[in-house]
Amino acid sequence: MKITAIAAALLALGASAPAYASDDLPGADAALVQVFVPNEAAIAALTEQFDVAEYKNVEADGTIMIAVDATPAERAELRAMGLRIGATIEDAGTRASVAEARDVQREADERASAWAESGVPKSRAAVAPRGETVIQRADRFTNYAGTFLYVEAFNKATVSTGPTSFSGPSQALSYAGADGVWSVATDVPRYTDGTTTPDTYMFHRQLVRLTGPAAQIPVDELTVRVASSSGAVDTSKVKSWPGGTLPPHVAGYQQGFFNRYQDPTENRAQLDRLAAEFPNLITAVNLPHLSNGYQRKAMGIVGLKTPYADQVSGTGSLGNVGTDTTQTAAIRATQALVINTKAWGHEGGNSVSVELKAPTAPDAPLSVAVTGSDIVVNLAGDVAGAPASKTADVVAALNASAPASALVTASTFRANAGQGVAQPTAKTLMKDYLNAPAHVQRGPFQQRVYRIGAHRDGTKVGVFFTCQTHAREWTTGLTCVETAERLARNYATDPETKKLLDNVEVFIHANGNPDGGHLSMYDFASQRRNMTNYCQFTDPVGRNQWGVDLNRNYTEYTRFDGPWVGASADCTVDSFSGPGEASEPETKNDMWIADTYPNIKFASNMHSFGGYFMWSPGAYMDDGKRTLSPAPNIGVEKYFFQAGEKILGRIKEHRGTVILPQRTGPIADVIYSGAGSSADDHWYRKGIIGYGFETGADKFISTETGTVQIQTGFQPPFAEATGSADPRLAYEGRDQAMEFASGNYGMIEAAYDYAQDTTAPKTSIEYSAAQSDSAPITFKFNWDDEAAVIRYTTDGSTPTLASPTYNAERPRGLGELLTVTKPGVTEVKWFATDIKGNQSAVQTQRLQVGEQGTVGGSVPATLALTLGTPAAFGAFTPGVDKEYTATTEATVLSTAGDATLTVADPDAVNPGRLVNGTFALPQPLQGLGVVKTWTAPTSNEKVPVTFKQTIGRTDALRTGSYSKVLTFTLSTTSP
Known part of the structure; x- marks a missing residue:
């Protein structure tokens, strides 16, 4: 209103209008301030005179705070009217700052666009x-x-x-x-x-x-x-995206083996029938742990002024006891008497009734009577005969009654003191609130895994599928059933399917959360968890808040290990991870499969919705640094993407759905942290290539101006959209199950490729220059045919499995750029190992920083030998056994690559014996032959040469000197 008036004034002022030209905004001295008024009438009156914003807040004292955009003069006028002015919300300074920031951002946006x-x-x-x-x-x-x-x-x-x-x-x-x-x-x-x-x-x-x-x-x-x-x-x-082409299915390929959403009992029955029909391909294996069961103790609430009408609350552990316009929730909580039967509902608990009768006379005592399964509480009366029993007193009376306490346990509402007066309540049957049809067994559920393949002996690479870990994700169980049906029924007619099952073993666990699945199907559609209650409260108000999120109940990177994000310790929260790691039988069964069958190399846990295709790492810490569980090497992540091409291609095959690139990748990068997930358990604990699927990709709808994406939800229409369902999602549930069953087929194809892979990966190096004058040289490695982990060295040594690995620059980033800065020649050596373990030969690339000059001289070929003082034995003693020793020294100089020093006797008449004229010693001279060898040059090396001569006591010796001229030779084969 004020702005319109000012604009009109500007037009009327004509020549005076420039007086306002310096104002950046209309009413540049105005400010948006808090104004406190006594009532609604005051607001209406102010609206006629001032610029009153569309805001008000009733204060504790009954006054009303509004916001008024007012000039200093107007603020003075408001004060003169007796109104209190509070804090300034906006003024000329803040508005100018916002406008400036807007203009700066606009300039930046325009610059980036240009x-x-x-x-x-x-x-x-x-x-x-x-x-x-x-x-x-x-x-x-x-x-x-x-x-x-x-x-x-x-x-x-x-x-x-x-x-x-x-x-x-x-x-x-x-x-x-x-x-x-x-x-x-x-x-x-x-x-x-x-x-x-x-x-x-x-x-x-x-x-x-x-x-x-x-x-x-x-x-x-x-x-x-x-x-x-x-x-x-x-x-x-x-x-x-996705790349590559896929082999077509044979004409007449069979698919589409369901007509509606099916509960876990129906899925198991269908797979049991399939196993009986194809015993040559399928073996059903009972898992070792029974679930806690689709069952509850019967329960109820009595004692309220307005009877409890089966309401539930989603307000956490505090809750409330329904609604009553005549009482506050706090008062109802003091009256509420919670009853839980000792027997399960289906085993008699649902037959138990509780009735609270009004006193029959003034000052009547409190009493409890039991007839069969019917419990009657006669409330105590006051002097006027009105009910006088406090809820806490009724609780004590029931629990003290042997026949009553044999049937039920009584308590106040969530640890309330129970000081309200319990009100008469008509006969009320306790209920377990479970409404599944009769074919759904109450009590523990026997889960099974179905082994599918021509060879089910652990000799073939295994692929493990788990579905419906989260109960409300109805499409997922169907994907597992459909996958099994397609494999079994097409084995005899489709060469591709036969090839797969002859070389791969498939494990299908169709319902990872059977109890929660049944509850979601028939009682509470939004149920995510199993049905096990770890909360202290057991009243029916909270019956939809119980259970453990099984995909937060595994053992790797859990909330029990530190501040890993995505799991809760609050038993009422959907991400409640249970009282400890692997506390739940369903989780134990899933882990048992991975532990029992070591041939499993691939695994997938099917969820919905959103259309995601993900893998580890699946968790990060809230530690200010977003510390991830260890990310796979870039070569491994490339394999996840590489295998995913087949999977995503098969998903697209059904009706053209493309899983978006931004929804493909590590769980922690593309969706959120999920501490304690199955994918992390498979990858980090077992080394299994673990994927997480989410059916339910957004539906792309074409419009006049482009497309919009609409969310499909957990339970989209299976057939025609009826009731309030979005007609654009007709048949969405069926199509989601079908297309992700095709994705499962693609995963089996990826496992087959893995099984058949015997070829070493090919990699190469890319560098900025092989030689630079002085600038650093940057280089990176490339994958030429398949994903692999690359290990390398830069010191010239041969790389091993312990050598550094080539990594990504950051999560989801490109391969790092490495740098050579040291002057001289650097030899980069590397090899690659693919996901199967095939290893390439070591490759070498020479990189040089700076020019290489030469300086030196030449060495002539030289062999030099100098002998020292001749060896002399001294005097021989006739007739005495004795060995004599004589030593000389040779000085050797050699520039050859090898050399040999030998001593030889050239005498042809008495070779190897000392002589005295024509007489020779009977026994030979020892020390002839090779004295020493060299494998490298040597210079002026002193080499001792030792001779030995043996004289026997019967050896005839001639008077005179015995001697021999010997030949010393220094030779080489590599001058």
Whole structure:
């Protein structure tokens, strides 16, 4: 109102209008302030004179706080009217700051868009590759609704500035075909994780629909460019998602083996029939732990002024006892008398009744009577004959009565003191509130796993599917049943199916949560957990709050291990992980399968909804750093994606559904942390390649202006949409089960590829230069055919399994860039090991930083031998046995690669014997032959040469000197 009046005044002022030209905003001196008024009438009166905002709040003292946009003069006028002015909500300064921030952001957005479309001007240097902005993914896909481009980029300048705030440049994307004509830019918003403290920046991402000629650009000609308002730019080629082609099924391939949603009992019965029909392919195995059962103790609440009408509460452990317009919840809680039967409802508990009768006379005593299963409490009366028994007194009386306490346990409502007066209540049957039809067995449930394959002896690679761990996810159980039916019924007619079952063993656990599944189907559709109650309260108000989230009940990276996010200790919360790791029989059974069958190498836990395809790591800490459970090496993650191509391709096959790239990847990156999940248990505890599926991809709906995505929910219509169901989701439940059963088939195909893989992976190195003058050399490794873990060294040594591994720059990021800075030659050596264990040969790449000069001289070939003083034995003594020793020394100099020093006797008449004229010693001289050998050069080496001569007591000796001229030779084969 005020702004309109000012605008009119400006028009009327004519020449005086420039007096307002310096005002940045209308009413530049106005401020939005709190004003306290006594009543609604005052608000109406002020609205006629002032700019009153659409806000009010009733204070504790009955006054009303409103907000008024007022100038200083108007604020003075309000005070003169006796009204109190409170805090300033906005003023000229705050409004100017907001406007300035808006303008700055607009400029940044426009700059990013311009650079995305046209590139960074030559006058401004673009950030080097792998600089501030890095494109991590660029995928194009076509589904039933059209063609789309998904781009994901990480910006290093984006930083946290507070618990939920960030600063960083704007990002925009543009794309072009072979003609180099860039599209109009599209903003790329920031994606953050709000489950940590503070929030965590993940990356920027955008999904763009391609229409007209853009949708016809061949994917191998499509390039995307992401530009930052800071000037950082990165470009990337675009990949087809999912890639590859799949072998077709044979004509007449059988599929579609269900006509409605089925409960866990029906799923088990169908699989039992299938196993009986195909005993050559299927073996049903009872799991060792029975579930706690689809059963409850019967219960009820009596003693209330307005009888309890089966209400439930979702307000946690406090709860409330229904609604009553004549009483507060607090008063009803003091009156409520909670009854729980000793017997299960189906075993007699549902037959127990409790009645609270009014006193028959003044001052009547409190008493309890039991007839069969009927309990009657006669309430005590006061002097006027009105009920006088406090709820706590009735509880004590019931529990003290032997016949009553044999049937029930009584308590106050959730530890209330029970000081309210219990009110007469008509005969009330206790109920377990379970309404499943008769075919659903009450009591513990026998879970089974079905082994499917031509060879079910553990000799083939195993694939393990678990479905409906979360009870309300009705489509998932059908995917397991459909998978088993397709495999068994097509084995004899489809060569591809036969090939798979001849080489892979499939394990199907169709209902990981049978009790919760039955409860969700027939009693409480939103049930996620099993039915086991660990809460202290057992009243029917909280009957829909009980149970353990089985996918938070495993043993790896759980809330019991530290501040791992995504599991709760509150028994009323849907992510309650139970009292301890693997506390639940359903979890124990699932782990038993993985432990008992070591041939299982692949596993999937099927959930809904959202259309996700995920793997470990599945948890992170809320420690201020978002510490992840150990992420697989980039080579392993590439394998997850590589195998996923087949799985996602099969999902698309059914009706064109494409699981979005942003919903594919590690659990912790694409959805949230789930501490204690089955995927992490499989991967970290057993080394099983564990996936997590989510059926129920968003439905893409075409509109006049593009497409919208609508959520499908846990239980979309199976057939035609009736009642209030969205007609756009007709047959959605059936289609989801069918397409994800096809995904299961793709996973079996990936397991077959794994089983048959005997080829070492091929990898290569890419570098900025083989030789640089002085600048560092950057290099990275590439995977040329399949995913693998690469190990390398840079010191010239041969890499081993203990050598450093080549990793990703960050979670979900590209492979790291490595750098050589040391002057001289660096030998990079590497090898790769694929997921099967096939290992490539070591490869070598020589990288050189700086020029190499030469200096040196030559060494002539030299062999030199110098002998010292001749060896002399001294005098020989005739007629005495004795061994004599003589020593000389040789000095050796050799430049050869090898050398040998030998001593030889050239005498042909008496070889090897000392002589005296014509006489020779009877026994030979010892020490002839090879003296020493060398395998490298040596210089002026002193080599002792020792001779020995034996004289026997019968040896005839001639007077005179015995001697021999010997030949010393230094020789080589490598001069």
